[in-house]
Amino acid sequence: MTLPSTFDKGVLAALGALDASAIHHVFFVACGGSLSIMHPAKFLLDQHAAIASDVYNAAEFVARAPKLLGPGSLVILCSMTGTTKETTAAAEFARSKGATTIGLTVEPGSPLANACDHVVGFEAPYTTGVPIDAVNSNYSRIYQLVMGVVALTGGENLTEPLIESLAALQAAIDKAQLVFAPLFDDYAPRFAKENVVYTVASGASYGAAYSFSICVLMEMQWINSQAIHANEFFHGPFEVLDKDRAFILMKGCDSTRALEDRADTFLHRFGSAQKILVLDAEKLDLDGIYPQFRGNVVPLIFFDTLWRFAYKIAELRKHEMLEARRYMKKISY
Template sequence: MNDWQTELKADIKAALEGLAGRTINHVFFVACGGSLAVMHPAKYLLDRQSAALTSDCYNSDEFVHRSPRALGTNTLVVLCSMTGTTRETLRAAEHARAKGATTIGLSQDLNSPLATAVDHAVRFEAPYTTGVPIDAIDSNYSCLYQIVMGLVRIYDGIDKLRPLLASLGNLQAAIDRAHLTYAGLFEQFAPRFKDEPVIYTVASGANYGAAYSYAICVLMEMQWINSQAIHANEFFHGPFEVLDEDKAFIMMLGLDETRPLEERAKGFLERFGSSEKIMVLDARELDLSGIDDEFKGNVVPLIFFDTLWKFAYKLADLRQHAMLEGRRYMKKINY
């Protein structure tokens, strides 16, 4: 398995080749906010596919101060920051290198501070803030999944890169179709949700990161709506007690192995909540042609997050609260 008989992106291929001969037994996925949210599905994929590599997902500043003793020459640290300028993530990269770990840094720019602070820089494209359409194969999710399955190839001797890359190549078309699938749902729920003081998101497994990101980076950050991403089973161990017919929830039903957890939460929400206030995104309604069965569960959170972005703009219009420009602290003041 010396040759990478696949069309991995050149920078990802170089990063993986850079690991040649290095013993790695643990991966730290490190980032902040929306970029940390994307690490969760990456860890899900690694957990499912690798017997050789365990992993952690840490907020960058937590990672630096916690400074796990296991961090060292036999660990890989994968960092991500869209702009590549997030201070906490830069410090995390420096900390990781000082401890002898190998570092891979993802950002939009191969000349960003993060890109120059790591051993191996990887470039991705982000659609949300620029408004310029991208192909999903160039997204942060896609790059992370390629890295993860590259690691599985190296350290577990299992090569699934071909079906992964084929699936990622067909993903943008699936996303475009998903926008049509959910358009009616979003049209229906935006007026129902526009005055809600609290909107919860619920998911598990590969989808939890998308639920987290939507709660903290979209609802809270861009619409000042109170929220929490509730894990679909943790829901039954406390959070479900807030449920009544007035409460608003966005429920994600994915296609990964934890779907039964999400189905159970959905059942409870529909039993005691109001159907007017429970917006269910069910990935079974999606046309995932061209996505390999093995990776369907993994691409669903990307589809959910991308399509829900449209829902956020609908909410923003009805609430007359601009999305990015509406922020009062982020990128407006020093802190």
Template sequence: MISAPPADVQSALAAVAGKAFSHVFLVACGGSLSIMMAGEYFVDRHGGTLACDVYNADEFVCRDPRRLGPDTLVVLCSQTGTTKETVRAASHAKGRGATTIGMTLDLTSALAQVVDHAVVYQASYTTGKPIDAAYGNYGVLYMLLAGLIDAQEEAGLAADLLISLGSLQPAIERAHQTYANRFEAFAPRFAPQTAIYTLASGACYGAAYSYAICVLMEMQWYDSQAIHANEFFHGPFEVVDRDACFIVLLGLDETRRLSERTRDFLFKHGSAENILTLDGAELDLTGMVDRFKPYLVPLVFFDTLWRFAYQLADLRNQPMLEGRRYMKKLTDY
């Protein structure tokens, strides 16, 4: 069980507790942007008087929302804290009078230095260090948002969130066991393919987005696309045939029926051996409060799928991190 958020999260929340925000902007790029999508869903469902938008960092600067100002909070995330677009977005927000909170691994980074309040989170995917997922990027973002909503609306979110986060890491470990045989069966079929699509909706869409662009494309060079489960029926379903490969994430939130519809279409018109389905209903989420399960299922999915990506990489003889051509190797783009 987690008794309280980390000290830096508590400090940031205490610093903004007296402010009545009308709007929160969640701003980042790439994998960091993907967690913001789940954050927006969280605020939409629980933030009665608080509006929320998600922006790619550089588009945030270019679009320059008129409502950005002293009564708004901008939460930014960059794992290294050096993403130039995100640092620029933080400076832009401060220039418009907004309050800024930066999430990063490095409290000495450029992002941490420019924002009003910096908070650190843990990561295992690129650092290789085991962590408690409660203190990963999703967990810290949820702590910030729950604390913010509680301060403004007395919603009583934080206590149940902390209880649920305390049960997250055990749930992830159980999920690895649940999916082990499934991944073992699908990896040899998916490995030689040229294209793999991910589908999801609601709180799970960000996980599908990140897996498509930051794992399948970035690290394994698949042709890939994250497709929203309902948008699937407005064009993308035309790619479905017996050879097309899909990863479908079935969450536990209010949009679940959208993903179920997509799954059913794929099994009817595609090939079951090429449809890898992960269903939140099959997970053991013991210890989590029911209303927070939908927001934590995407973390379980992504952690297990990360291991699946390594299985693909081994079969393809394509290293997961070291094999990248441009990421972390070029600076002039």
């Protein structure tokens, strides 16, 4: 079994060193925005392999100390800067239990990188302001890891269609920016005035909804929020819906789309279309992306385009996106 030479070199090195037959469990561990990519990674693994996995906040992971953690565990961690203390501690904890650790970070000399058995680099546009190609993003790299593990543990080898799909992703994002731009122009003035904005999604898209909710709306814009699972919506949260309430709904194209569709119908039945921003995968040109991976990469398209929406809102609120923090990295805590 060989992996495509077009795979990231860090991914190839980490997977090359892996004794795949010994891996019985995967732990996806991180905090905040980096944790958000672990949800779609688990979704991809659930779809393709009979390998059990967990997604844990890094501090929860260490304090919980799952009895299952041991030499048969692969622990995949992520921190953009590699300086997230809880994530580094989680890597050290996992290694002390005999697990194999792979750390994703943009900083190869960072504490997280030093704490892991293997390091996979990635690029992030919002740290440097320099546009990147999505094939070099954290999503792309973790998907390569997951489908590599699938192939190495006896599952179907879909690594070639995956890497070809990831290579086509940036073009799809660029086209999506044009598709969603009029929608963002229309909705931004109304959403900029909101005190509460919910996000709704399911399946592969839930992580993107979570990240937009906690890292963009709450952290960067101090707007109250929750990422509501599209079906959980019907078991409590939907009672807050009225004509004034603002929602961002992600309608992806994975196997859970029907859940998001049902939420869409309900939102438009009892809410106001002017306050319900729907990002629909059916509006996207996904040329070059294999059908079997479209549902998996669409959340990254949604999230990437939503940054433009966030910047529009920030401008209207006169609330800086990246500088306006009260606490994060401004004080010690």
